[in-house]
Amino acid sequence: MKILVPIKRVVDPYTKVRVKPDNSAVETNNVKMTINPFCEIAVEEAIRLKEKGIAQEVIVVSAGEKVCQEQLRTALALGADRAIHINSKSNLEPLMVAKLLQAIVKREQIDLVITGKQSIDSDNNQVAQMLASLLDWPQATFASQVEISGQQMQVVREVDGGLMTLSMPLPAVVSTDLRLNEPRFASLPNIMKAKKKPMDSITAEDLGIEIRYSQTICEVTPPLPRQSGIKVDSVEELLDKLRNEAKVIE
Amino acid sequence: MKNLIIAEHDNQQLHADTLKVINAASQVGNENTVLVIGCNCKTVAEQAALAEHVSQVLLVDNSEFAAHFAENTTPAITQIANEYDAIWLAASSKGKDLAPRIAAKLDVGQISDIVQVVDENTFVRPIYAGNAFAKVTTSDRIRVVTVRTSAFDAVTQNNSAPVDNYLLDPMQPLVSLVGFAQTKSERPELTAAEVVISGGRGLGSKENFALIEQLADKLGAAIGASRAAVDAGFVANDLQVGQTGKIVAPKLYIAVGISGAIQHLAGMKESNVIVAINKDPDSPIFEVADYGLVGDLFDVLPKLIEHL
Numbered sequence: 338m339k340i341l342v343p344i345k346r347v348v349d350p351y352t353k354v355r356v357k358p359d360n361s362a363v364e365t366n367n368v369k370m371t372i373n374p375f376c377e378i379a380v381e382e383a384i385r386l387k388e389k390g391i392a393q394e395v396i397v398v399s400a401g402e403k404v405c406q407e408q409l410r411t412a413l414a415l416g417a418d419r420a421i422h423i424n425s426k427s428n429l430e431p432l433m434v435a436k437l438l439q440a441i442v443k444r445e446q447i448d449l450v451i452t453g454k455q456s457i458d459s460d461n462n463q464v465a466q467m468l469a470s471l472l473d474w475p476q477a478t479f480a481s482q483v484e485i486s487g488q489q490m491q492v493v494r495e496v497d498g499g500l501m502t503l504s505m506p507l508p509a510v511v512s513t514d515l516r517l518n519e520p521r522f523a524s525l526p527n528i529m530k531a532k533k534k535p536m537d538s539i540t541a542e543d544l545g546i547e548i549r550y551s552q553t554i555c556e557v558t559p560p561l562p563r564q565s566g567i568k569v570d571s572v573e574e575l576l577d578k579l580r581n582e583a584k585v586i587e
Numbered sequence: 588m589k590n591l592i593i594a595e596h597d598n599q600q601l602h603a604d605t606l607k608v609i610n611a612a613s614q615v616g617n618e619n620t621v622l623v624i625g626c627n628c629k630t631v632a633e634q635a636a637l638a639e640h641v642s643q644v645l646l647v648d649n650s651e652f653a654a655h656f657a658e659n660t661t662p663a664i665t666q667i668a669n670e671y672d673a674i675w676l677a678a679s680s681k682g683k684d685l686a687p688r689i690a691a692k693l694d695v696g697q698i699s700d701i702v703q704v705v706d707e708n709t710f711v712r713p714i715y716a717g718n719a720f721a722k723v724t725t726s727d728r729i730r731v732v733t734v735r736t737s738a739f740d741a742v743t744q745n746n747s748a749p750v751d752n753y754l755l756d757p758m759q760p761l762v763s764l765v766g767f768a769q770t771k772s773e774r775p776e777l778t779a780a781e782v783v784i785s786g787g788r789g790l791g792s793k794e795n796f797a798l799i800e801q802l803a804d805k806l807g808a809a810i811g812a813s814r815a816a817v818d819a820g821f822v823a824n825d826l827q828v829g830q831t832g833k834i835v836a837p838k839l840y841i842a843v844g845i846s847g848a849i850q851h852l853a854g855m856k857e858s859n860v861i862v863a864i865n866k867d868p869d870s871p872i873f874e875v876a877d878y879g880l881v882g883d884l885f886d887v888l889p890k891l892i893e894h895l
Contacts, residue, residue, distance in 0.1 A: 466657065476658065497681070500823075516824060556722040578878050
């Protein structure tokens with residue numbers, strides 16, 4: 338079985354982002370970049386399936402500017418077998434990403450795609466579902482447990498109100514939730530080995546996909562600041578404030 | 588503009604989120620159709636017909652749609668979607684699962700988790716865990732939008748829109764439901780509650796979370812948690828508040844033993860009044876708290892419970 342893991346280069350999740358003064362976007366220059374945390378979980382899950390002998394090959398793919406090869410290299414160091422870089426602008430809309438992935442799935446004869454459930458920059462939570470839709474494959478979104486036996490997959494999903502367990506045939510698309518696994522760290526020898534692993538760089542045209550945009554970001558603004566609050570000294574004072582000042586409890 | 592609102596329900600009860608989605612949609616539409624798709628869900632359609640601004644309810648009742656799998660409902664929904672200018676869903680786990688699947692089938696983009704409707708093509712949505720807001724314009728022929736329901740009020744229920752039965756072709760299900768482990772609770776639902784008490788790593792154990800429960804019961808509040816508390820097994824994952832969990836905006840949010848990481852703040856900083864109880868005076872949670880109490884939660888919580 339061949340697994341495809343799409344990964345995205347994003348601003349490090351522990352960075353406090355700033356909106357550019359011209360309100361065109363969030364500042365990403367000179368900011369620490371990393372693999373999207375959900376994508377890291379997807380890579381880890383694919384590698385574990387390979388270690389269990391369920392998958393034969395794990396291919397990582399990323400669409401974006403040349404710098405996203407850094408994140409692909411990291412994924413190779415974590416244990417992916419080879420990487421595909423789709424050279425493009427870095428702000429592709431999810432539908433475009435899904436179409437590029439669809440083309441890769443067909444070209445590489447992929448049996449299972451594991452994506453992150455959302456990227457922590459655009460917070461869209463769309464690509465996995467769109468890809469499954471384009472392929473007419475079943476989708477297991479927000480997965481916290483994946484078990485594969487033969488051509489059947491059982492997935493526990495994190496949904497409102499609890500945990501839902503589904504069974505579906507492969508091929509399929511899975512999107513990872515935070516509790517699916519604990520991603521490993523790349524060891525130094527593996528980082529060195531990753532430099533020798535194959536990385537193809539292709540373009541959307543190579544895949545026969547025409548990039549288009551249907552959405553325009555007109556303006557990016559910071560959230561309204563909250564009025565600074567006060568510290569209270571005791572439980573009695575807190576309750577008094579909540580009752581008589583904020584009037585939120587009786 | 589003709590709106591199609593996909594109702595969220597469990598085949599018996601219309602989810603309150605749908606009343607908020609109707610509000611968002613009706614800001615740019617004069618014809619608002621609610622689609623109730625499921626199995627034995629006539630009562631849901633009747634409830635949807637009561638909602639203000641609704642001009643019509645389409646009821647699609649078929650056993651194949653009982654579990655509302657996106658794989659089954661998407662081909663059905665796209666049979667009628669082309670007659671509408673916009674498709675609206677709640678940004679709940681069901682809505683998030685379904686909306687992109689519909690959009691891709693229609694070959695249009697999707698706009699997630701909007702907090703404001705500017706005009707029929709323009710919406711505001713949070714990005715970067717709510718640390719920025721993007722105003723997005725779409726040129727797609729059909730807009731597929733999910734709505735952050737905490738940002739909209741529910742419409743009232745004093746209408747009597749017609750309910751029309753409608754037939755949509757089901758697809759052979761690919762997916763089967765093995766089980767659903769529901770988190771049972773007598774407390775109000777987290778995303779709809781007026782008061783939310785959340786506990787974090789500071790609680791230390793699952794047993795200590797009982798203090799949060801006692802306080803919640805005194806205030807008629809829902810219980811939430813930080814990721815740390817969920818990962819440590821103190822509470823079920825569906826109680827997680829944050830960028831990747833639930834987004835809440837109650838009248839009162841009480842954060843107990845929660846440091847206030849960016850990802851947690853993303854889920855609660857639109858709350859009306861925020862109270863933080865933490866023993867570390869430098870916790871970032873105090874930067875967003877209206878009322879902060881520096882102290883050991885094991886001293887503070889019992890006193891709070893006693894005084895309420």
